[in-house]
Amino acid sequence: MTSTPRHVPVAVIGGGQAGLSVSYHLKQRGIEHLVFEKETAAHTWATQRWDTFCLVTPNWQCDLPGHRYDGPDPDGFMKKDEIVAYLKAFVAKVNPPIREGVAVTRVERRDDGIFSVRTSESDYTAKEVVVASGGYQMPIIPRMAERLPGSVIQIHSNQYRNPAQLPEGEVLVVGAGQSGAQIAEDLHLAGRKVHLAVGDAPRCARFYRGRDVVTWLADMGYYEMTVDNHPLRDGVRDNTNHYVTGRDGGRDIDLRRFALEGMKLYGLLEDYRDGSLRFRDDLQRSLDGADRTYNGINAAIDKFIAEKGIEAPAQEHYTPVWEPGEPVTSLDLAGSGVTSIVWCIGFTPDFRWLDASVFNGAGHPKHRRGVTSEDGVYFIGLPWLHTWGSGRLGAVGRDAEHIVQVIQTRLGVEQFALKVAV
Template identity: 70%
Template sequence: MSNASLASQAHSDVPHRSVIIVGGGQAGLSISYYLKAAGIDHLVIEKATLAHTWRTQRWDTFCLVTPNWQCALPGHPYRGDDPHGFMKKEEIVAYLDGFVEKLGAPVLEHTEVKRVQRQPDGRYAVATSNGDWTADHVVVASGGYHTPIVPRMAERLPADISQWQSSAYRNPRSLPDGAVLVVGSGQSGAQIAEDLHLAGRKVYLAVGEAPRCARFHRGRDVVDWLADMRYYDMPVEQHPLREGVRDNTNHYVTGRDGGRDIDLRRFAQEGMELYGRLDDLRDGCLQFTPNLTANLDNADDTYNRINASIDAFIDRQRIDAPPGESYQPVWQPLRERTSLDLAASGITSVIWCIGFTPDFSWIDAPVFNGRGYPAHTRGITPQAGLYFIGLPWLHTWGSGRFSGVARDAEHVVDEIRASMTASQAAPASLAA
C-alpha cells in the first residue's frame, strides 16, 4: 500500500474541512467572510475567544491611532457618526462583535492548535487541544505578536519592584504607588507613558528609536493626506525599504481626546524623565546608552519629513490648504544621562514595551527564515495549501490593520479557489 493510501486510511476517522483557519481575530474572520461567500466549507480554530486580544490585551484608555473611517472589515465598514474620530477600547470591541454576529463563522473556541503538518497525501494534519482535524488548506491568522520581549536583566531587578509587559498594563491605579519606569517608546510605550503622566505619576522613560508623526497637518489628519497620496495602497515590493519595512517600529501618535501629537520633549518639560536605551543593571544602578538626543532628533526628523511630503503633494495638486510649519524642539537634553540609581529614583514598577517575537514553532513547514518569519508573497507561501494573513506589511501598510486586511483576505481566498478548481480539473486532464 502506498504512503498516500496509508495516510488516507489513517485520516478516515478524523473530521475534515477544505480550509482550517488558525486564529479568530479580524484577519481570520475576514478569511471566513470570503470563504462563506464562495461556498467553501471551513473552520476557524481560536485558542481563546473571538477577537479576545482586543478585550484582554489593551489598557483601559486604549483607542485607535487611525481614524474610524479606516475600519473597513469586509461587509462591515464603520457606520458611526464620527468617521474622523478614534474609537475607544469598548467601541472597538462593539465594532468587532457586530462583525462576528453578522458573519456567523463556524468556530471552535478555547482550542489551541498544537501542530500543523502536511501529510504524504497532500492534506494537512491539524492537531489541537480539542481533537485532530485534516484540511486541504490552512490559513494562519494568528498574527505576528506572540511572545513578549523581556530582557534577561529583568531577572536581576529587586523582588519588590513590580514588573509588567505592555499587554498586561491596564491603568495607573493597578500599579503600586511610586515612580514608574517605562521601557520603550513605540506606540504602546509612548501612549502608556502618557497615560501615567496624565494621571500624575512620576515617569521615567527609556526612549528607543521609534519614529513619530503628526496627528494633524495643514488642516487635516495626516492619515487623510496619506490616503489621498495613495501611500496605503503601496505594496511592500514598491516601498523603498522593500521587505525591511516589516521590521520598522510603528510611529507614535495618539487618537486620545480626539487625537493629538505625542511630544516626548513636552513631557520632559512637564517633569517626565527621559533617558536613552536601557542597557543594563549594575550595582543597583540602571545603565543607559547615551543616545537620547539622537533618538529624539531622528523621531522629529521623520515627523517633519512626513509633513514635507504632504506639503509637496499639496503644491503639486494646487490644493487650497491652511499653512503648515516645521516642528521646532521645545526641549533639549542638557546632557546624556547614562546611569540612574534605582533605589533613589523611587521606581516601584517597570513596564516593558519593547515588542513581541513571532512563534510559529507549531507549524511544521519549510517556509521560515532564520528569524522565524514566513516566506510568502502576499500571504501565499512556497508550500502548497499554506497561507498567512494579518501580518504587518503582508502586502501593504494596512495588512495588519482594519483598513487593509479585507483586500488581503480576498486575495488569499481567490488563491484557494483557484487551487481547488485546478485540483478538481486535474483528473479530467489526466484522463484526456
C-alpha cells in the same frame, strides 16, 4: 480505537479580524472551513488593551469585509469599548464556523499531501491551512528583567490597564513606540512620575495644515503602496510604528514636551548591573530622528499640496521645545523611587506549532502577499503583508480576499450565491 480525524478543506488558525476576514470570503464562495481560536473571537482587543486605549487612525479606515465603519464620527478615534462593539458586530455578521477555546498544537503535512491538524480538542485534517494568528503572540521581556529586585513590580504592555494597578511610586516605561508612548502619557496625565527609556521609534503629526495626517497620506496614495514598491522593500516589515494618539480627539505625542513637564527621558535601556539601570547615550539622536521623520512627513504633504494646487492653511514645521542636557546613562534603582516597570518593547511571533518549510533564518514566514512557496500554506494579518494596512482593520479584508481566491482555484470550487447574512 483511534477515531478518524474530521477533514475540512480549509483550516484557519486564529479568530481575530484576519481569520474572520478569511472566513467571510470563504463563506461567500461556499468553501467549507473551520476557524480555530484558542480564546474567543477577536478577544485581543478586549483583553490586551489598557482602559483608555483608542485607535490611532481615524474610524473611516475601519473597513472589514462587509463591515465598513458607519458610525457618527468617521474622523474620530474609537475607544476600547467601541472597538470591541464594532468587532463583535463583525463576528455576528460573519457567523463563522469557529471552534473557540481550541488551541492548535501541531500542523504538519502527511505523506499523502494532506495536513494533519492537532488541537486541544481533537485531530483534524485539511488541504489548506491559513495562519491567521498574527505576529504578536509572545511578549518580549529582556533577560535582564530576571535580575531586577523582586520588590520592583514588572508587567508587559499587554498587561497594563491603568495607573491605579501599579504600586505607589515612580514608574519606568521601557520603549517609546506606539504602546510605550501612549502608556507613558496615560501615567503622566494621571500625575505619576514617569521615567521613559526611549528607543528609535519615529513619530508623526496628528493634524497638519487643516487635516488629519492620515487623510493626507491616504490622498497621496501611501496606503496603496505595496511592499514590493516600498523603498525598503521587505525591510519595511521591521520598522517600528510612528507614535501618535487619537486620545481626546487626537493629538501629537511630543516626548520633549513631556520632559518639560517633568518626565525623565533616557536613551535605550541596555543593562542592569551593580544595582543600576544602564542606558545608551543616544537620547539626543533618538529625539532628533523622531522629529526628522515628523517634519519629513509634513514636508511631503507640503509638496503634495503645492503640486495639486490645494488650498490649505499654512503651518510651520516642528521646532524642538526641549533639549537633553548632560547625558544620563545610569540610574540607581534603589534610590530612584521607581517601584514598577512597564515593558513596552513589543512581541515576537510564535509559529513553533507549524511544521513547514516557509520560514527564513529569523523565523519569519516567507511569502508573497500571504501565499508561501509551500502549496496550501498561507499567512494573513502580519505587518506589511502586502500594504501598510495589512495588519490593521483597513486592508486585512483585501488580503483575505486575495488568499481565498488562491484557495478557491486550488480547490476547484465554483463560486455560487452564498452570501454572508447582513
